[in-house]
Amino acid sequence: MAKVLIIGAGVAGLSAGIQLKEKGHDVTIYEAAPILGGRTYSTMVGGNAFDWGAEAIEATTDAAAWLFAHVDPDIGQQPVDADFNAGTFILPFDENDAVTPLPDDAVEPTAQTTTVENNIDAVSNNFNGTQNDDYFGNVDMRLGQVTPDDVTFRQQQFANWQVISDAVEVNPPWGSIHNHVRSVQQNANAEGGDYAIDQTLGYRVVKWATAAGIAQNVVLNVKVNRIENTDDNKVKVEALNKDPELYDAVLVTVPTDRVKSGAEQAGQNDLVIADLSLQNVAPFRANPLGCYLKMAMTGLANVAHPAPGRKVTVTFETGYSNFIITQNGTGTQVYMHAFGDTARVMSANHQLAANVLLGAVNRLNNGDDDHYNPPDAVTAYVLDWCDDALIGGAYSTTHPGTWQSRQALQDFIHGRIYYAGEAASTRWYGQVAGAMETGNLVATRIHTALG
Incomplete structure (x- = not known):
């Protein structure tokens, strides 16, 4: 049994933790935020947990459908939602449209938009009603398993910037999130603003992690500042307000822009991997x-x-x-x-x-x-x-x-320090799916290395 630390309780970290725990390893997950879920519950806006882990649209379609559809993908955990139907993906409401309880530290949705179909109508109507008509030029967008039909979006929020697609998926994050939020709020006769509307993905990730037994291994509000390989084949971990600890392996799942080399100036929210050279960390950020x-x-x-x-x-x-x-x-x-x-x-x-x-x-x-x-x-x-x-x-x-x-981009393993997350994914069909995939694959690699 190896002692493994996972930095980040997002989908990648949770997936890896489940795998390693099932294989008998001593797993701890440090999460800097006060709630697990990573980018599915990453941003607090106006006191609300803003669900933008896979963007507002993708969160209710491709990524969530892949993660929670009642099929066993060739990679990833078996979903735990027996009542989930990818065709009518329900937001956190029960069959009577009553709001189901969310986990502690989360908030309940305010808009009574209950299905993907409603959201598609709201978003597409908002896009088609915007004034500038040159951001998307009738770009086809396939919304996962919800419907076999393409939905054409014309989003003109940010001036003339053409985006080319192969008609699988186009979803510029800032525009889609905020137009989605605004459109749903408008449908609910609410004022526009940056508030959490669709918290489905974060809610379901928490539910999944809890059911899989990994949530109890997560320690919240712990910020890791520095990790470094040691001469005795361990990894030294320095976290804020904690004594240094030694682990057999450390899995990093934090966003790549927050990873710094030992030669760089690090901010208070950065993670320094001392073994990384400045030359290596730059292409790492560029994957x-x-x-x-x-x-x-x-x-x-x-x-x-x-x-x-x-x-x-x-x-x-x-x-x-x-x-x-x-x-x-x-x-x-x-x-x-x-x-x-x-x-x-x-x-x-x-x-x-x-x-x-x-x-x-x-x-x-x-x-x-x-x-x-x-x-x-x-x-x-x-x-x-x-x-x-x-x-x-x-x-x-x-x-x-x-x-x-750029072989360094493929594995990026230094000693017993590993990386997983959507940044390392080879998949096109959703950031959550990619994060889960890499978490599982790297967990297998860690288990093989440690025995």
Whole structure:
């Protein structure tokens, strides 16, 4: 039996914890927040737990359907909701439309919108009623297992930024979340504002974790600041207001933008992995969340081979509401709410994807933003984990068809320190599914390594 610490009680950490606990290991999960669930219950807005783990729409369709549909996926835990029906995905209401109790520290939904169909109508009506008509150009969006029909969204909230899709899924996080919230509130005759409306995913994740017996292994309100491999083949863990502890293995599941190398300046919410070099941590941050094509753009004039940690790096983080802009290794976050933040490009045409993302970056240099001017010369890397043969590869627009190895992105194991989460997923069908998948896979790897 090995002593294992999991940092983060999100879906990846909970999934891994279940697997390791079932295999007889001594598992502890440290969670900095006051409630488990990770990004499914990550943001408190106006006193409410804001469910944006997989975005508002995806949370009620693809990800939740995969996680809780009454089938046993080839990877992942068997769902525990016997009454769950992916076709009429019910928000936390019972058959009489009474609100079912939520866990402690959560709040109850305020909108009486009870099914996915209602939400689809609300969101699509809101999108089609917006004034600008050039953000999406009639982009087809398939909503998981809810209906076989595509729903066409025309979202024009954030000016002219074209997003290309293969008609599987397009869902820019900031726009979809807030339009979903606003539209449901409008249907409920409520004022617009940033309040939690759809807390289904967070509620069900808590229910799942509790039923699976892993919730009792979670210690809330513990912030881990630093982890480091030791000479005696252990991992030293330093947490706020706790004495240092030694573990046989540590699984990191925190967002990649909060992981810092030992050579970097760390903020109060960052996790320092002392064994990481500055060179390694940069491509680590640049891997895609899920396998959405995501660009790490690096370069200045006369720099033929951009290097991590030098010059300018812009990372588009799927699911975040900001661009992370790094200049010479410093970490300055520039918030770009007004622009919609993230382009998700799902296309087998990597050249097209790179050009679309590059155009999105260039769009920032239109006078509306004082913080950032794109460099004179740009090498755009589009990282694509959708194709197993290309995992960890980087596609260069300056050398079309060229893939440069990024093996460090595939495993990112240093000694007995492991990483899991949607950022390491190869799946397209939902961040929650990807987080669960990687948690399970890495748990198996840890068990194999520790015996």
